[in-house]
Amino acid sequence: MSQARHRERYIEAILPPDPARRTIERALEQRGWPDMCVSQALGRFLTQLAMGASAAVEIGTYVGYSAICIARGLRPGARLITLESRPEHARLAKRHIEEAGLGDRVEIALGDASETLERLQEEGRRFDLAFVDADKPSYPRYLELVLHLMRPGGIIVFDNAFGRDRAWDPSAQSPTPVALRELHRRLFEEPRLVSTLLPMWDGLAVARVLM
Numbered sequence: 001m002s003q004a005r006h007r008e009r010y011i012e013a014i015l016p017p018d019p020a021r022r023t024i025e026r027a028l029e030q031r032g033w034p035d036m037c038v039s040q041a042l043g044r045f046l047t048q049l050a051m052g053a054s055a056a057v058e059i060g061t062y063v064g065y066s067a068i069c070i071a072r073g074l075r076p077g078a079r080l081i082t083l084e085s086r087p088e089h090a091r092l093a094k095r096h097i098e099e100a101g102l103g104d105r106v107e108i109a110l111g112d113a114s115e116t117l118e119r120l121q122e123e124g125r126r127f128d129l130a131f132v133d134a135d136k137p138s139y140p141r142y143l144e145l146v147l148h149l150m151r152p153g154g155i156i157v158f159d160n161a162f163g164r165d166r167a168w169d170p171s172a173q174s175p176t177p178v179a180l181r182e183l184h185r186r187l188f189e190e191p192r193l194v195s196t197l198l199p200m201w202d203g204l205a206v207a208r209v210l211m
Ligand SMILES: C[S@@+](CC[C@H](N)C(=O)[O-])C[C@H]1O[C@@H](n2cnc3c(N)ncnc32)[C@H](O)[C@@H]1O
Pocket: 036, 037, 038, 059, 060, 061, 062, 063, 064, 065, 066, 067, 083, 084, 085, 086, 089, 111, 112, 113, 114, 133, 134, 135
């Protein structure tokens, strides 16, 4: 077992149980759906980040686990809007979010994320936290769209920033690694951002918008 996997195992063992994640795991097993949810440890990091936010946006709800983690951190009156294109995912996410007692803090926007982000811009909505965890080939476009929505000082997090270790292999030329390399380039070139790449899980890209 690799050192990284040993560390992950240790963290998984020491974290207190999260009943919401267990409920979600059972629901996924019943349906034969894959577990594409963030780990409990990453979920806790999202909760920490959300504690400073008055509004948050998520791209890629799936069945609601990361949305639950973000909503847990929000202060009273703060809200999360989470974007999901597949109705069957959105329906199950709604149920999980309500069962976690967080239904009043979360709005699920059904539809293609790019279209929803454009609508949010037209409506003048602004956010302090964005979590991006959807179709990887669209990540550069999501960065462009989300940047219009962020308040100064806001934080943008991209999950799976290494694309299962293909992003840093220049011979990998399929849409995901090509898009992720483009995302990395833009994150470090964009003058409005201070960005970093963290080699945790499948890679996290974290960018802070200048004040
Ligand atoms: C990896 S899963 C999200 C997992 C979730 N963030 C969590 O950790 O619990 C990605 C989700 O993005 C959704 N998705 C993919 N492309 C999308 C798009 N263009 N617009 C909105 N949602 C999309 C998929 O249907 C899927 O539910």
